[in-house]
Each structure stands twice: as C-alpha cells, then as structure tokens.
Amino acid sequence: MAKLKFQTPTGMHDILPEDQAYYQRIFETIKKFFDFYGYSRIETPILEDVELFNRSVGEGTDIVEKEMYLLKTRGGDSLALRPEGTAPVMRAYFQNGMVSLPQPVKLWYYGPFFRYERPQAGRYRQFYQFGSEIIGDEDPFFDVQTILILYNILDDLKIKNMIVRINSIGDEECRGEYKKVLARFLKNKKNSLCKDCQNRSKTNILRVLDCKNPKCREVISQAPQIMDYLCEGCKNHLKEVLEYLDELKIPYMLDSFLVRGLDYYTRTVFEIEVQDSEGGRQEALSGGGRYDILGKAIAGEAIPACGMAVGVERVIQKMKDNEVDVSNKKHAHVFLAQIGPMAKKRGVVIIEEFRKANMKIAECFNKDSLKLQLAKANKMGIKNVIIIGQKETIQNTAIIRNMETGKQLEVSQEDIVKEIKKTIKED
C-alpha cells in the first residue's frame, strides 16, 4: 500500500457505510426504550473544564491521571475532551436549574467520548457511549430501573448470555471503615501480592479486589468482604435492589469483589458481562452504579443519583459475533436511465418529482450508454427502470421497463410518478 500522508489518528477510525447500520440500529433501539421509560435526551459539549473531571472522576484515577485529552484555549482555559458522560450530565443538571424540576430527573445521552489509551480489541481512543442518569432520588427502584433498561436494550439488540455482576461498595462512611479493615488485612501479606497491587494498596486499595493475578486472587479470597461492613442503610438498599431483580427475573451474580474505577460511586455498582462459550472473563459491555456524592464534588450539594453507560463499539462487536442482521437496505423503487443531453436535463426534473412523491429513485448519470445504465440497475436489484431518450423527451413520453420480464410500457411523462406507483402496487 502506498504510504498515505494522512490517516486517522491512533485509536480512531472512520465509521464506514457498511457499519452505519449497526450504529443506526443501536440508536433507534435506545431511543425506543428511553422514550417508553420516560427519559429525555441530553447532549452536553464534547469539551468541558478539566476540573470537572478531576474533581468528580477522582484525582487518583487512571482516567484523570493519564487518559484525558487536554487542551488550552487561546483565552487560556484548560479544557478536556470528555472521557465519560456522568459528570457532564450532572454539571448540566445544576447549571440549568434542573434541581427545581420534579424529581427525579431522567436523562439519557449518546455520543463520542475520548480516552488516551493503547487501543486494543473493543477499546478505542474515540468511542461511542450511550447511557442514562436518574438524578434526585435514592430509592433502590431507580437502581433497578437503570439495570432493567440496560438489560432490555441489550436483549433487544440480540445480545446473548448476559449476566449482571452487582455489588455494593457502601457509602463514604462504611466504605471508609472497610478500607481500614482491608488495609490491616493486606499489611502482612504484601509479599504475596503483585507489584501493581502493592501500589494499589496505597493509592486505591479497593482495586486490589479485582486484580486478575492468580497469586493476588488467592490472597483476596481470604479477605474480609465489604458486605459484612456495610451500614444498615446500605445493606437494606442493596437487599431491596436484589429483591427487585429477583422479581424481574434478571440474571445476576453478587460479586463482592466488584469495584469500579471512578471515585464517585456509592452503594450499588454493576457491570453487564457476556459469558462466551470458552467461559473466559469478558470485557464489560457496560457499567454503572449509584453516585450519591458526585453532586457534592460538582456543586457542593449532594444529590442522590444513579446511572449507567454502554460502550457502543463493544456492543457492535457482540452483534457481529452473533451475526445479528441489521440490514435495512431500502432498494430504490425505480431507476432512471437517460440517453443524450436533452434527456439528461429532463431526467433531473423527473428525479425531483419522485422526491416530492417521497419515492426513492436511483440513477447513473455518469454513464451515457444505456447498456451500462441497465447493467447498473440490474446490479442494484431494481425491478423497474424508466428510460428516456431524445425521442421520448420530444414526445413527452417515457418507457417503463420491467427488468424481470423485459416488458416495456410507454407512458406520458406527466403521469410517470403515478404510473410507477401503479406498477409497483401490482407486484
């Protein structure tokens, strides 16, 4: 391949015509479900103040420390390409006075996000996410509704063998307690832990719990479980969430080692995972949870809320694996073939008439030979072809050719739309 001077930046790609059907299908599906459950769409800017993410996602997290695209405006503002959607939506909630709307406020979003990471399967530097947020109520019902909608959407997209991994990481107080207990437990086991975990036990100790290193797993399996340290409130909250899930028959797995990479989560956290035949642990398609303390970081006011986000490219990958049919090919109703400059000019007008009649009409004006035009129509699988040449243009007539039978019909040009409609109806 000759070296191209310009190509997409690392980890970013063109979404080509053959993939558009997947994005289209996903967008239509999520819109359908969110409409039903009473959510409104929100779009926030691609760029936000860097501080918004530093404060909400958390200073110690990878996202903030090394994955954000940063830029300075000419005016000197520090902005970041958004790496996630929850903080911007929360910001919009406060900025636009949604505090005074009937609570909770239910929002959904869809759009591109950016993280500077090494790309690999199902991971890109620019990727699409859709997600939802319910802001202003702490009822466990809303945690469940979030999971339910997510589950329904993925199910509608024909994702198979889904399982919800769920856990509670408590609130600030009981989690704080648990962190101390865990630190005490790990203290004299340092040598059995991998290097990463030795680091993690200082910076973000909960993350030791989901290390994949077998040696660490062994240590962790003996570790105290957060479940036993949750306060009454958190414990009851989780219990109710699970009861709802049972009621709805959503398959879930309580995983006391599930923690999440963003600082703002409290109580419920979950991921949706697809179990493949090899039984390997899969990259999560989706994650979410409750974040009752995020409001405090953004606006100084704690507002209970929960939400979820889904990686669109990961879903598409699964859809392709499952060979989900997304083809939505709408054949043009008719093909217009023209011969000669006079007919070509008339043809432009005829195309407009079909557009006004809301009918799709294809053409191949870059070819002048009738033969090639018919070959094209054939290739496109279009059954009816209108042929106009100089003779027809002068006589104000047009030929309708049936490509299957080869029969041709001469009609008046004024009636062409009507005649085609009639022809199609007869099929």
Added chain:
RNA sequence: GUGGCUAUAGUGUAAUGGCAGCACAGGACCCUGUGAAGGUCUUAGUACGGGUUCAAAUCCCGUUAGUCACCCCA
C-alpha cells in the same frame, strides 16, 4: 506505560533467498437506444529507512502503522 505478533494492488490472498502471481472490485471494449452469460484488453502492490548477499517481498536492525495481551476501562 510494558510485552507478543503482523505489514504484498481498493479488498482478500500466493510467492520461504532467484522473473511479484491469482481472485474479487474498478475502467475500456466485443455490442453507437436495451441488463443478467461469456470473452478480450486495462488500472493498481512488496509501509518507510538502513544492513547482509552475486541476488531480498523473503534474513537482520531501526522507524512508522496495525493488532493482541498486561495496566485500566465502556
């Protein structure tokens, strides 16, 4: 950020140190106003830079890009 693998025409592939080939796609024609088959012709390639060799797509080094895994995450 660390490690593994890969790079031949638009796409998919062959050539294991000795003439860069095939298929599909594209274009022209056989047929100047009538498609589906068939045929003829044609466009277009060894990512980049260096080294070894009489000889390199092939072996070595570097670069770039892609990909996969770790880390982390959707």
